[in-house]
Every structure is written in C-alpha cells, then in structure tokens.
Amino acid sequence: MFKLIKQEGRARRGEYTTPHGVVQTPVFMNVGTQAAIKGGLSGVDLGEIGCQVELSNTYHLHVRPGDELIREMGGLHRFMRWDGPILTDSGGFQIFSLASLRKIKEEGVYFNSHVDGRHIFMGPEESMRIQANLGSDIAMAFDECVGIPAERPYVKASCDRTARWLRRCKDALYDYNSREDAVNPGQVLWGINQGAVFHDLRIEHMKKIADLDLPGYAIGGLAVGESTQEMYDTIQALEPFMPSDRPRYLMGVGTPCNILECVHRGVDFFDCVMPARNGRHGHLYTWDGVINIKNEKYARDESPVDPRCDCPVCRRYSRAYLRHLFKAEEILALRLSVMHNLFFYNSLTEKIRQSLDDGRFESFYRENAEKLDKRI
Amino acid sequence: MFKLIKQEGRARRGEYTTPHGVVQTPVFMNVGTQAAIKGGLSGVDLGEIGCQVELSNTYHLHVRPGDELIREMGGLHRFMRWDGPILTDSGGFQIFSLASLRKIKEEGVYFNSHVDGRHIFMGPEESMRIQANLGSDIAMAFDECVGIPAERPYVKASCDRTARWLRRCKDALYDYNSREDAVNPGQVLWGINQGAVFHDLRIEHMKKIADLDLPGYAIGGLAVGESTQEMYDTIQALEPFMPSDRPRYLMGVGTPCNILECVHRGVDFFDCVMPARNGRHGHLYTWDGVINIKNEKYARDESPVDPRCDCPVCRRYSRAYLRHLFKAEEILALRLSVMHNLFFYNSLTEKIRQSLDDGRFESFYRENAEKLDKRI
Numbered sequence: 001m002f003k004l005i006k007q008e009g010r011a012r013r014g015e016y017t018t019p020h021g022v023v024q025t026p027v028f029m030n031v032g033t034q035a036a037i038k039g040g041l042s043g044v045d046l047g048e049i050g051c052q053v054e055l056s057n058t059y060h061l062h063v064r065p066g067d068e069l070i071r072e073m074g075g076l077h078r079f080m081r082w083d084g085p086i087l088t089d090s091g092g093f094q095i096f097s098l099a100s101l102r103k104i105k106e107e108g109v110y111f112n113s114h115v116d117g118r119h120i121f122m123g124p125e126e127s128m129r130i131q132a133n134l135g136s137d138i139a140m141a142f143d144e145c146v147g148i149p150a151e152r153p154y155v156k157a158s159c160d161r162t163a164r165w166l167r168r169c170k171d172a173l174y175d176y177n178s179r180e181d182a183v184n185p186g187q188v189l190w191g192i193n194q195g196a197v198f199h200d201l202r203i204e205h206m207k208k209i210a211d212l213d214l215p216g217y218a219i220g221g222l223a224v225g226e227s228t229q230e231m232y233d234t235i236q237a238l239e240p241f242m243p244s245d246r247p248r249y250l251m252g253v254g255t256p257c258n259i260l261e262c263v264h265r266g267v268d269f270f271d272c273v274m275p276a277r278n279g280r281h282g283h284l285y286t287w288d289g290v291i292n293i294k295n296e297k298y299a300r301d302e303s304p305v306d307p308r309c310d311c312p313v314c315r316r317y318s319r320a321y322l323r324h325l326f327k328a329e330e331i332l333a334l335r336l337s338v339m340h341n342l343f344f345y346n347s348l349t350e351k352i353r354q355s356l357d358d359g360r361f362e363s364f365y366r367e368n369a370e371k372l373d374k375r376i
Numbered sequence: 377m378f379k380l381i382k383q384e385g386r387a388r389r390g391e392y393t394t395p396h397g398v399v400q401t402p403v404f405m406n407v408g409t410q411a412a413i414k415g416g417l418s419g420v421d422l423g424e425i426g427c428q429v430e431l432s433n434t435y436h437l438h439v440r441p442g443d444e445l446i447r448e449m450g451g452l453h454r455f456m457r458w459d460g461p462i463l464t465d466s467g468g469f470q471i472f473s474l475a476s477l478r479k480i481k482e483e484g485v486y487f488n489s490h491v492d493g494r495h496i497f498m499g500p501e502e503s504m505r506i507q508a509n510l511g512s513d514i515a516m517a518f519d520e521c522v523g524i525p526a527e528r529p530y531v532k533a534s535c536d537r538t539a540r541w542l543r544r545c546k547d548a549l550y551d552y553n554s555r556e557d558a559v560n561p562g563q564v565l566w567g568i569n570q571g572a573v574f575h576d577l578r579i580e581h582m583k584k585i586a587d588l589d590l591p592g593y594a595i596g597g598l599a600v601g602e603s604t605q606e607m608y609d610t611i612q613a614l615e616p617f618m619p620s621d622r623p624r625y626l627m628g629v630g631t632p633c634n635i636l637e638c639v640h641r642g643v644d645f646f647d648c649v650m651p652a653r654n655g656r657h658g659h660l661y662t663w664d665g666v667i668n669i670k671n672e673k674y675a676r677d678e679s680p681v682d683p684r685c686d687c688p689v690c691r692r693y694s695r696a697y698l699r700h701l702f703k704a705e706e707i708l709a710l711r712l713s714v715m716h717n718l719f720f721y722n723s724l725t726e727k728i729r730q731s732l733d734d735g736r737f738e739s740f741y742r743e744n745a746e747k748l749d750k751r752i
Contacts, residue, residue: 040707331416
C-alpha cells in the first residue's frame with residue numbers, strides 16, 4: 001500500500017493508499033482530537049487548507065461521545081462528515097498523559113477518565129475494538145508511551161510488553177475487521193516503536209515489531225522530555241532498521257524545522273497539535289519565521305499574515321483585522337489563525353514533496369530549516 | 377432610495393438601495409458587533425447564509441480598535457472584508473446599557489468605557505464623526521434610549537432632546553460626508569423614534585423627526601422592559617405616522633414570531649442578537665419551533681437540525697454530531713449553531729418576502745406566527 005517514489009539522501013517521496021484515498025508523503029496530518037478541528041474549522045475548511053489525513057483520538061472519542069455511538073452513526077467518517085483518510089491513535093498516549101490513578105498490568109491499563117473520573121480498562125483488544133468501531137483507515141497499536149527521562153530496565157520491560165501487546169493488537173483488529181458488520185473492513189494496523197532514547201533498545205524493539213509485517217510503523221515516545229538533538233539522534237540510529245517499503249510516522253512532532261529535519265532523516269508522516277495551539281495564541285507561521293499577531297506593530301498593517309501564503313486567510317484578511325479580532329476576543333480570531341497555521345504546515349509538506357520530486361530537497365532543507373522556527 | 381413594491385394589509389414588500397447594493401425588504405440584519413459575527417463566522421459564511429445587511433456597533437468599534445484606525449484601513453467594509461450593505465448603530469443604546477458613570481447633558485453624554493474605564497464623551501457630532509469614519513451605508517441617529525418603565529415627564533424631555541440631537545446629527549453627517557476624503561460619501565442618516573410606550577409622545581416625536589425628511593426611520597426604545605403586547609400596540613399606534621415612502625426599522629427585535637407580528641404591523645428592517653446568542657447556547661430554530669440540541673434525545677439522531685432547512689449545516693451535519701460538539705465543548709458547535717440560526721432568520725424574511733410577492737402573507741403569518749417561538 002506504500003509506494004516509494006523517489007529518495008534523496010534519506011528523505012523519501014512516497015504515496016500511501018487508504019480506503020478513503022491516496023496520501024502523498026511526506027505528509028502532515030491535521031489533528032481533530034474529538035472529531036472536530038480546534039478553532040471551529042469544519043470538514044469543508046479542512047478541504048480548503050489542503051488537509052490530506054485527519055487524525056482523531058481514540059481515548060477522547062471512547063470517553064465522549066462513545067465509540068459505540070459513532071459506530072451506530074456509521075463510523076467516524078460519516079459522523080464528522082470527512083470523507084478523506086483518517087488515522088486514529090490507540091489511546092495509549094492519552095492514558096499516559098491525561099488519565100489519573102493509572103495501573104499497568106500485562107492485560108492492559110486500568111485508569112480513571114479525565115472527564116468524569118469513571119474507571120476504565122483499556123488493553124490491546126479494547127483499543128482495537130474501539131478503533132474498529134470508529135472505522136478509521138489507519139489504526140495505531142496500543143502501546144505504553146514512556147516519559148523521558150526513564151530508567152533503562154523499566155524501558156526494556158515496557159518495550160517487551162508493548163511488543164507482546166502488538167501481537168494481540170494484530171489478532172484483535174484482524175478479528176474485528178473480518179466480521180460482516182465491520183465499519184471499515186479496509187482498516188489497517190500500524191505498529192509503534194518505543195525505547196526512549198536508548199538506541200539499542202529502539203533497534204531491538206524495531207526488529208521485533210518488523211517481524212509482524214505491518215503496513216506502517218510509527219516512532220512513538222519522542223518529544224516527551226528529551227532534547228531535540230537526542231530526538232534527531234534516536235531517529236537517525238533507528239531509521240536503517242525500519243522497513244524501507246513501509247511508511248514511517250513520527251508521532252506528535254513538531255515545529256516546521258523539526259519536520260524538515262526528520263524528513264531529512266527518513267520520516268514520512270507527522271502530526272502535532274502545535275500549529276492549532278500556537279494559532280489560538282496568535283503565533284502565526286510565515287516563511288520568514290513566527291510572528292505574534294497581537295503585537296502592537298500590526299495594528300495598522302494592511303498586508304496579509306504572509307504575502308507569499310495562498311491560504312484563505314492570507315488571500316482575504318489583513319494583519320490589522322486579525323489583530324483586532326484577537327484584541328476583541330472574537331472566536332473568528334481563533335478560526336482564521338488555526339486555518340492559516342494548518343495551511344502553512346500542509347503547504348510546508350507540499351513544498352517538501354515538490355522539492356523531492358524536483359531532486360532539490362537538500363537545498364530546500366538548507367534554505368528553510370533554521371529560519372522557519374525563528375520568532376520574528 | 378426606498379421603493380415600496382407591494383403591500384398586503386400593513387405588511388410591505390420593498391427594496392432599499394445603498395452604495396453597497398440593493399436590500400430586499402422585509403429584511404433581518406445580521407449582527408457583527410465588533411466587525412465580526414459571533415461564533416467565528418466569516419464574511420464568506422455571511423454570504424453563504426443569505427445575509428443582506430451586516431450591522432456593526434459604533435460604540436464597540438470606537439472603543440476597540442478605534443474608528444480612526446478603521447478609517448485609515450479604508451473603512452469598515454474594507455477592514456472586515458464585507459462588500460455588502462452595512463448599518464451602524466449610533467452608540468446610544470450601548471452607552472445606556474453598557475457604560476458606567478453616565479451623565480446626560482444637552483451637548484451629549486459623558487461616560488466611562490466598559491473595556492478600560494476611560495472617560496469618553498459622545499454627542500451627536502461625535503457619533504456622526506465615528507460613523508463617517510467607519511463608512512457604513514446607513515448611519516443611525518444619536519439618541520437616548522430610555523428604559524421601560526419610565527416616568528412620562530422624563531420621556532417627554534428626553535424625546536425633545538433626542539429631536540434636537542437629530543438635527544445636529546443631520547448637519548454633522550452632511551458636513552463629514554461632503555468632505556473630499558469621506559470614506560463613504562453615499563452614507564445616509566436614519567432617524568430614531570422614541571417615546572417609551574406613551575403613544576401620544578411616540579406620535580408627537582415621530583411628526584417632529586419626519587419633518588427632517590430622512591431616508592429611513594427606526595423605532596428605538598422597544599423590547600427594553602415593556603410587555604410584548606405593549607410593544608405591538610405601540611408600533612400599531614405609531615405606524616400610521618411614519619412616512620410610508622421610507623423604510624421602518626424596529627431596533628433589536630426579536631423572536632421569529634415578533635418579526636412576523638411586526639411585519640404584519642408595517643415594519644421593514646430588523647436586527648437582533650438573539651439568533652446568535654441562542655445558537656451559542658444550543659437553542660436552534662426549526663420550522664416547528666425551537667429545539668435544544670444538547671438534549672439527550674438527539675444523541676443518536678442522524679437527521680439534520682431541520683430537514684426542511686437548506687443551510688450549510690443542515691445540508692451536511694446530523695443532530696447527533698452537533699450535540700457531540702456541544703458536549704465536547706468544541707468551538708465548531710458555536711459556529712455551526714450560529715450559522716444555522718442566522719440562516720433561519722434570513723430564510724424567514726425571505727419566505728415573508730415570497731409570501732408578499734405572491735399575495736399570501738396573511739396565510740403565511742397565521743400558519744407560522746405562534747408555532748415558531750415554541751420550545752419543542
């Protein structure tokens with residue numbers, strides 16, 4: 001399902017086929033945690049800003065409105081009216097970052113909901129059942145995401161358990177999606193590599209999970225406390241052991257510069273809440289760096305956020321108007337800012353793909369990597 | 377500029393021409409207080425939901441971002457990127473409902489800003505200067521909006537002052553818009569009738585302001601404490617004294633039923649924050665009455681808010697999804713709800729116009745007036 005079209009150094013240009021369409025990679029997935037994009041963006045908006053893959057969160061949707069309800073409504077695509085590819089995470093990351101009173105056992109994790117405190121158990125089978133109910137195109141493995149710093153013996157034991165869980169995920173998802181009433185019979189499972197910043201544990205774990213011959217592999221458990229350089233080094237050490245004919249997805253990363261650096265190191269899929277969150281705070285991306293639109297100097301600025309940007313916001317509105325919307329605390333401020341920032345990320349990966357197609361990724365990378373994260 | 381096309385009883389079908397386009401009446405104006413519609417709707421959305429006139433608030437825009445800034449940015453149309461007709465109120469109503477430490481004098485009103493407490497003076501000339509800076513198509517007279525109940529002697533004195541202020545408004549606006557650098561030289565002034573629920577004072581005031589031969593007249597100071605029946609009776613008593621060749625605008629009113637009742641009594645223009653405010657609370661209009669989308673019974677309801685509604689929300693989303701968005705506290709909930717409710721109001725006045733064109737307003741009115749405000 002993954003077609004590697006071209007390579008430049010370790011950077012890869014590919015195509016990944018899902019039941020809801022073909023994804024051009026490298027790609028940035030747009031996060032709609034609770035089946036909705038933050039800032040009031042609709043599915044129509046997503047289409048307009050060049051979103052290729054929508055990402056929703058298993059844990060959040062299980063808690064509210066409930067995956068059984070979404071199944072009854074025909075699955076997540078139909079429920080939220082987004083007909084393109086959807087990836088769901090496994091709930092693992094949220095259980096480890098949001099839930100309280102967490103107990104990890106071989107069978108899975110016992111914890112309390114962050115919404116109403118009720119007791120929930122989630123293991124590989126539960127995560128797969130929920131994701132099968134949601135009917136996403138790509139389901140992610142249920143794993144333990146270990147925070148960094150972490151003790152080596154703990155990471156080793158956790159990786160072993162995550163590998164055992166992966167086999168159970170594979171069996172369970174196969175079972176659910178073989179049923180006649182499967183929401184999305186074409187749904188597939190991607191594995192997740194863990195191992196904190198211990199390169200040998202990462203590699204050992206990768207070899208184990210590669211044996212399961214899954215259609216995609218993610219790098220999880222990064223950007224959770226280590227330095228950026230440690231993150232890059234870990235990816236670089238791991239990458240040669242990831243199957244080259246499968247897409248690689250770096251979970252929850254990152255800044256525009258992070259994305260360029262990691263494409264440079266062989267990653268194909270990205271997702272991050274950062275562009276939406278920064279947008280809601282008035283931090284807007286431009287091809288010269290990040291501006292704070294609330295700054296006084298934009299009060300009378302008639303130019304768009306970025307004159308080189310072709311997004312629906314830059315085509316229509318001035319910095320002065322956007323700044324006014326923030327100062328007046330209008331919701332439209334959030335919507336326009338999130339729209340611009342997501343477009344910027346989608347457009348960044350589009351330009352990366354274009355540069356790979358043209359065999360000039362290296363120069364694109366060198367020109368842009370440092371400048372894009374700069375606050376100006 | 378107003379063309380009366382057809383009449384059925386007192387109900388009128390007309391056309392009002394502004395520098396930014398022709399308005400078909402009866403019409404409901406969509407409120408964008410601070411140069412933005414609540415709920416994150418953009419100018420593009422306004423076009424999609426059939427908005428004919430956008431209404432912004434002089435007082436709010438004077439306080440933030442400042443009318444001088446908007447003038448520098450080319451006026452309100454250009455600032456907010458809405459190319460259709462705009463009406464601005466005079467600031468009077470907000471001064472009397474929002475500001476603190478208010479002192480009314482013959483020259484105008486001294487008060488403190490609700491945002492930062494700073495001292496502001498606004499009189500007829502200031503209101504006209506601000507509205508000329510905004511460059512709206514219709515500027516409203518600066519008046520005192522007296523709350524109800526009110527003592528007759530106070531109302532009488534206030535009406536006399538408001539009438540004196542109106543003459544000053546007319547002179548000032550003429551002066552501003554005759555200048556070479558006028559933002560919108562075609563901007564016109566509408567007068568506002570006051571008089572609380574004293575029919576004779578209303579009529580006396582109306583006769584006085586009719587003498588100024590303005591292109592439109594509003595009924596102000598209603599829906600501020602009196603009963604609905606008192607409001608209807610006041611309009612009915614006043615209407616024969618309003619020039620029949622000028623549009624009549626009932627300020628800040630009201631429910632769908634109020635609108636039907638007042639079209640029935642000869643009103644042409646309406647505005648109200650109610651559809652947007654109710655939308656933000658999940659109260660959605662349908663042709664059978666008002667539903668609360670947060671209600672448990674909609675959790676698994678795959679039908680649109682109103683199957684007979686052709687708005688962008690009803691064409692695309694289910695009640696179940698909308699309810700989920702509210703429960704999950706997603707901003708998209710607000711946007712879709714406000715969009716539906718404004719479309720409903722715009723569509724209500726469209727159907728009223730159609731029924732007038734077809735000579736069947738009476739039956740449309742009798743069929744719908746009571747049912748539309750019912751909570752179901």
